[in-house]
Amino acid sequence: MTKKSIQTFAAGMILATGVLAIVFFLTGKDEAEADTTTKETLAAKVTEADVKSYLDSKKEVSVSRDTYQQLLDYKEKALKASEDGDAKSDQTADKQKGKSIKVVIKNGMSTSDVSDMLEKEGIINSSKDFNDYVIDAGYHKEIRAGKFNLKTGMTFKQIVKALTK
Numbered sequence: 001m002t003k004k005s006i007q008t009f010a011a012g013m014i015l016a017t018g019v020l021a022i023v024f025f026l027t028g029k030d031e032a033e034a035d036t037t038t039k040e041t042l043a044a045k046v047t048e049a050d051v052k053s054y055l056d057s058k059k060e061v062s063v064s065r066d067t068y069q070q071l072l073d074y075k076e077k078a079l080k081a082s083e084d085g086d087a088k089s090d091q092t093a094d095k096q097k098g099k100s101i102k103v104v105i106k107n108g109m110s111t112s113d114v115s116d117m118l119e120k121e122g123i124i125n126s127s128k129d130f131n132d133y134v135i136d137a138g139y140h141k142e143i144r145a146g147k148f149n150l151k152t153g154m155t156f157k158q159i160v161k162a163l164t165k
Contacts, residue, residue: 099152105163107145111135114143114163123150123159130156139164 055062063071101121105114111134115127124130133156134140142164150162 100149101152103148103150105143105145105148109145111140111143118150118159121150123152123154124156130159134160 051062099122101123103117103121103123105117109117112127112131115124115131115134118124118130119127134143137160139160143160144164148162150159154162
């Protein structure tokens with residue numbers, strides 16, 4: 001680049017900056033005031049029909065405060081009834097929770113075979129979760145063959161501890 005071309009480029013930058021500054025200072029305030037007054041007038045003109053059409057377009061509904069409170073009260077009653085039912089089922093689960101089950105692990109069984117067997121016996125809820133736990137924790141090579149007494153409701157850690165003794 002020559003000295004002349006650099007000077008021309010610099011002059012162009014100065015001119016462009018000056019034009020932008022003039023436009024910014026002369027037009028910015030008036031437009032900002034016009035925007036706020038437009039928003040205020042629009043907010044005042046929103047009607048109930050506009051709100052209903054908006055809610056219909058979004059597939060939503062509005063309810064009165066009284067109706068909303070009734071729904072909340074109903075929900076609370078339903079949750080209490082559900083908890084009472086859960087408490088009864090928890091009592092039956094607690095009776096089964098300490099149930100002792102004999103498990104036989106044979107030589108050559110994989111961890112997935114063991115976890116499937118434990119799920120069938122009702123000791124664990126998910127063979128996949130147990131298998132993932134055993135592999136992630138690094139116990140998949142430490143599980144021993146033999147006869148084990150396990151109880152329903154044991155944690156994965158307790159089961160692994162019993163199977164690796």
